[in-house]
Amino acid sequence: MSSTSQPKGRFYTRINDQDYLGITIWHGKTDPEAEVIVAQLRRKEGDNWETIGRLAIYRSSNGEYSKLPERK
Numbered sequence: 001m002s003s004t005s006q007p008k009g010r011f012y013t014r015i016n017d018q019d020y021l022g023i024t025i026w027h028g029k030t031d032p033e034a035e036v037i038v039a040q041l042r043r044k045e046g047d048n049w050e051t052i053g054r055l056a057i058y059r060s061s062n063g064e065y066s067k068l069p070e071r072k
């Protein structure tokens with residue numbers, strides 16, 4: 001397995017001229033059957049992209065969902 005993790009899926013949609021909503025699904029780190037689902041609202045400010053909002057959800061291998069804490 002490579003040192004860089006690849007998402008299971010990644011989807012984006014344009015909200016308006018500046019904003020994009022993205023959904024990314026990752027494999028669980030300790031449980032390969034689990035998933036981490038991340039939704040991000042990103043805004044283009046000049047040449048840079050800034051994350052305006054982020055929500056991460058953990059789906060365990062038995063199908064239970066829980067919100068992950070905010071990243072620091």
